[in-house]
Amino acid sequence: MSDKKTLFLLDAYALIYRAYYAFIRAPRINSKKLNTSAIYGFTNSLLEVLQKENPTHLAVAFDPAGPTFRHEMYEPYKAQREATPEDIKLAVPYIKQLLDALNIPVLEVMGYEADDVVGTVALMAEKAGFEVYMMTPDKDYAQLVSDHVKMYKPRSKGGGMDILGIPEVQEKFGIEEPDQVIDILALQGDAADNIPGCPGIGEKGAKDIISKYKSIKGIYEKIDEFKGKRKENLINFKEQIELSYTLATISRKVPIEFNEEDLKVCEPDKDKLFPLLEELEFKSMMPRFGAPAPTPAAAPAMQGDLFGQPQVTETPGITSTFKTINDVDHTYYLVDNEQAYASLAAELSVQKEYCFDTETTGLDAISAELVGISFSWKEHESYYVPIPEGKDKAQEIINRFKLVLEDKKILKIGQNLKYDILVLKKYDINVKGQIFDTMVAHHLALPGLKSSMDFMAETYLGYSPVKIEELIGKKGKNQLSFRQVEIEKAKEYAAEDADITLQLKKFLEPKLKESGLEDLFYQTEMPLLLVLAEMEATGVKLDVDELNAFAIKLKERIVTLEKDILEIAGKEFNIASPKQVGEILFEHLKIDAKAKKTKSGQYSTNEETLNKLKGKHEIVDKILDYRGLKKLLSTYVEALPALVNPQTGRIHTTYNQAMVVTGRLSSTNPNLQNIPIRDEDGREIRKAFITSDAEHVFLSADYSQVELRLMAHLSQDEHLLRAFNNGEDIHAATAAKIYKVPLEEVSADMRRKAKTANFGIIYGISAFGLAERLNISRSEAKELIDGYFENFPQVKEYMDKSIEIARDKGYVQTVFGRKRNLPDINSRNGVVRGMAERNAINAPIQGTAADIIKMAMVTIQKELDEQQLKSKMILQVHDELNFDVDKNELDQIKEIVKKGMENACELSVPLSVDMGIGSNWHEAH
């Protein structure tokens, strides 16, 4: 390549969008509140190319503002595309300035898109003897590929680039000539560009057809070989397909001059460049142009950010300038003989703390088998102990480490330790002593960011660990078990994980301290982790027979409804498809002229919309019923029995402690926090959640109105405080205030409206939202809200204060210090800002409630353990705890639970807990 002329042509907007969205979860914002995600990401990719590919020539093509020749021939072209985000619009001038400073030419031709310009220039360059690379993630460019013109395409996920020459394009699209890509696009269409294509033909269909018939022309020569709907569509939409062909064709006749000299890569203009990088606060980028490094001691990602939260320095798929295992001196030992076991165990036993990580055969801790375990207590030094297959042999080896794992004096560090603890539990190892989970620590200290180890390693350590996919392959086809991984590779991977996790602990520990989160972490979250492990291991028993019987009843009703609906409609259609339901309702039956549409232009057919249509047509009720029953059947009645663990006969959910931004837990596999209760049919499912045997009862305990009580506490609103302290019916009391009537005269409707308003208050009320929910006019809703604030003025003050705090600090906090970052609080976009403002109101409330129940759980479990009770805590549903109670212990447990929950903390209002018992969850409620 060195003696050849190589030209790189970059599709600016495609790369800018990509960069912008790559950072969307943790945008880069400089101290002037400019979102620099797009600028940073784009510049990084550009530098990467310059460095790695060392091109002799390079240019960047931009789409000009205003219409192009495609709009002239087809008005809807790109019409429904969402407006360019404001942040990108602001970024573009900076990018152009940067390019100017780098002496890189910008290509922009009125009336033509960037791809046309690239196509034209590529063709001319090829003739002039260049090797041309078109850098873009847009697959449409594949049509331009030729002998010396290739695509340089960032991979969709993960790092790296794909270079697509003729053979790759032939393979990827199943065609012989690159220009057949246009034929494929003409059939397939492109939703993003509003290119219609042919109805009923998607990516797969288009590829199949073109690989067989070669071109659009070829199709119509043999049109009789097609059958049915497809033939019909091909004929009916012939014109549309031909138009699509024209739209999808990249023009190579753009009026532009090709001047080789102008495109030559040359030295940047440092006088322009450095001040610009300074302004953008891209300090880490300056050394790449020969400027002195900023502060080498600082973690690479921690500079110049609005809220002291880290940002991603590098973006998956755009660059990969992280250090890896090959760049760092390390010593990873394989521990696989008696002497080595003994000396490792001995060394561990004298440590104050160490990090460990288990490797297993799967992701489900309850059924996975141990394959290995790694330990580290010193940076870059780590030990891997393979565990042999077979229960007895495995037990024999892991037993050598039982003592150190159960040693109360040693702090155990790990990433997602709940998993490791659950796995070890099956080998009769009960991890004891203080623990430090890096995932949970990160979620507390730097909330709102991904807490995966890979993300943290890259962000805080500038280091990219070996990916598990590299060892066992991507999930799906032929994924290996970790046991099948070659031992040397397994060692490198596992030992590295323990090593990295230890380093992350050292990074996170001071962060917790600085944020004043140590108490919450050590006194609540870490003990809770052990409680959750216990709950998950215990599981909950499911009455599968009960569910199967229910399934039969549901299916009968569904079949009947289905028959009725199709008959009423007088046409076959899939009732489960919102799209088809919309078409039947609004086009076929025309039951409402002004149908609502969703973002993507479909008819909206959600419950809210349908409910409003109820009186208009008998089919609506039936569709709603059908939907409800189908949902019940597929999401719960049929799904739950499949998740019963064959070894334990129980359901073991996984609680995620580092997922929810407000501090709540979430539950997956299955989600046991959304089991139906509101409707009669759905409630039936709770009957299948039963006690372990007839000697146990189901105890359910839930906080009454915690969030409203917290609003009372946080706002110190005198009326709210008084109502709770007097044990009043809070919704009725609210109604009495708002409607200015005595408590006795509050009607059911007034109470209902007040109740909805109370919920609204917690969520950061809006007149629109309240109006929607109460089905009243917006002005009426506004009066209601005004009335509320008039009567509870301190609530209004609290709400304003919360927003003020968020604006000031960039985050809000719970009573116990848990933070939520709100980077959008100063957004110029009112919708986005409004959302952040409501978050500012809601997060302290929801988050404090989460903190409280977590503290209660820790206390209750401690009591259960200390008194050696047999009853078990089995479920948490945000404000509710459920127990499988030994009948002999019932009184004791009730006392422990009630006290544990009500005395979890001291507030200006009492916490109140309702309890119920029964033989299943339904009865206990």
Next chain:
DNA sequence: TAATTCACG
């Protein structure tokens, strides 16, 4: 894979 819908607190 995204969009839609709907289950819970």
Next chain:
DNA sequence: ACGTACGTGAATTAC
């Protein structure tokens, strides 16, 4: 003019 109450997870359809 636009798009709206807070926080989740799962199943499904259709691209």
